[in-house]
Amino acid sequence: MRHPDHPTTxxxxxxxxxxxxxxxxxxxxxxxxxxxEAPADGGTHGAEEAAAALRHASRRISGTLRTFRAALxxxxxxxxxxxxxxxSGTLARERAYADRxxxxxEALHQLSGTSLPAARTSSPPPGDxxxxxxxxxxxxxxxxxxxxxxxxxxxxxxxxxxxxxLGSSRxxxxxxxxxxxxxxxxxxxxxxxxxxxxxxxxxxxxxxxxHTAVASLPADEAVEPYDEARDAPWHRTRVLLRLHRYxxxxxxxxxxxxx
Numbered sequence: 315m316r317h318p319d320h321p322t323t324x325x326x327x328x329x330x331x332x333x334x335x336x337x338x339x340x341x342x343x344x345x346x347x348x349x350x351e352a353p354a355d356g357g358t359h360g361a362e363e364a365a366a367a368l369r370h371a372s373r374r375i376s377g378t379l380r381t382f383r384a385a386l387x388x389x390x391x392x393x394x395x396x397x398x399x400x401x402s403g404t405l406a407r408e409r410a411y412a413d414r415x416x417x418x419x420e421a422l423h424q425l426s427g428t429s430l431p432a433a434r435t436s437s438p439p440p441g442d443x444x445x446x447x448x449x450x451x452x453x454x455x456x457x458x459x460x461x462x463x464x465x466x467x468x469x470x471x472x473x474x475x476x477x478x479x480l481g482s483s484r485x486x487x488x489x490x491x492x493x494x495x496x497x498x499x500x501x502x503x504x505x506x507x508x509x510x511x512x513x514x515x516x517x518x519x520x521x522x523x524x525h526t527a528v529a530s531l532p533a534d535e536a537v538e539p540y541d542e543a544r545d546a547p548w549h550r551t552r553v554l555l556r557l558h559r560y561x562x563x564x565x566x567x568x569x570x571x572x573x
Contacts, residue, residue, distance in 0.1 A: 327385045327512035328505040334564045335378060339496035342371035346489055349480060365405050365476065372402035375492070377560040381516050387500035394495075397488045404479045407472035415465040422454040422461075509565065517561040524558045527551040 345367025352360035376398035379391040
């Protein structure tokens, strides 16, 4: 319980954390409504907008539950966070495949340039450099076609998996839990203390973890061949940056230009 003589100008952790989680739960429910209304549109825009809303709200809620777990009911927070991570990951795959295809095709275009059209002309016999550029253009075109087939197939499968997830009993249980969150946030007793005492330390730790992760990123040495293992620190840093961003939204609603 809040102390009766506690100054009203100093908000408690519950005063700060509760409204943020309720706001994100409301965003989730709006995405759910868009999802239910999407089939009537006869197009994909509504479905994509709904998936994005559900994904963004899921990430913010799960990230907040992770960072500020000490101010919440721990068993409830751990369970809901696990389910929201599953949901956001499932919904993110289709978009990830589409983004990956776009990046790879753009990289192949930059690599091949305009060699392919030049290779099809009846101009004088090309020199060795022209032959290499033409071969590179043809190889890039073939690689692009192969990537498009494979990633489009993977995207289609991810879309089917997302639709199955959104129609599952597991998703309905998550939606029910978020609907309850929109009206009541299960807080720990310590949430009655000032927000500066309860929330600032976890938010500061989230920021420090980002700085540490960035400092440990591998050097950008373009001369080395690509190694997939080098991606892991970047993925980890991306996740930590998200957690820092969401924590900053809780304790300092104004945008952080440093992000």
